[in-house]
Amino acid sequence: MDEAEFLRGRVYGADHDDAGPRPGRAYAQLVGGPLDGLLLDVTDRPEHDLREVALTTEIGRYGPGGRALYGRRGADGRRFDWRGDAPAAD
Template identity: 50%
Template sequence: MDAAWVGRRVYGADADNPEPGPVPGHSYVELVGGPQDGQLLDVTGWSPLELADGALLMSERGAFGPGGRCAYEPAEVDGVYPSRFGWRGDVP
């Protein structure tokens, strides 16, 4: 785990979770831009094809409010896993 990610919030962590940060032994990408900017996404177990596809994440803070989604795609690649997913827009 990247030492810079310690203390960062992981996407999907419960709001009342006293430790919403990364878990040792898991793989993460940083979400850059959009409503989830700065959060980490747990991609443990994702295949290279799944990583290449990016993620469509639920977000109540996006342009479409509750039930809307945010599209994120790989922004840079470091070996097998990308280190960041960049925001590409919101979808209903």
């Protein structure tokens, strides 16, 4: 199994031992970029926080501490498309 296949169905930021989706939680799929296929837990996040998200990643263009930028796909709150990468926040 390659790394991309391994990450599919896993929740961004979850512990490796318990990385699957949990019942009663709401998730959006990350599409494209370094976090492609991961699920983002959007439960209890305010609507205005879900237009765009900057997620810390070790595997993006800027390496450890860099951020992968994702934006909601139109009115579809279940998918976030990759917009690019950004360096670590100061």
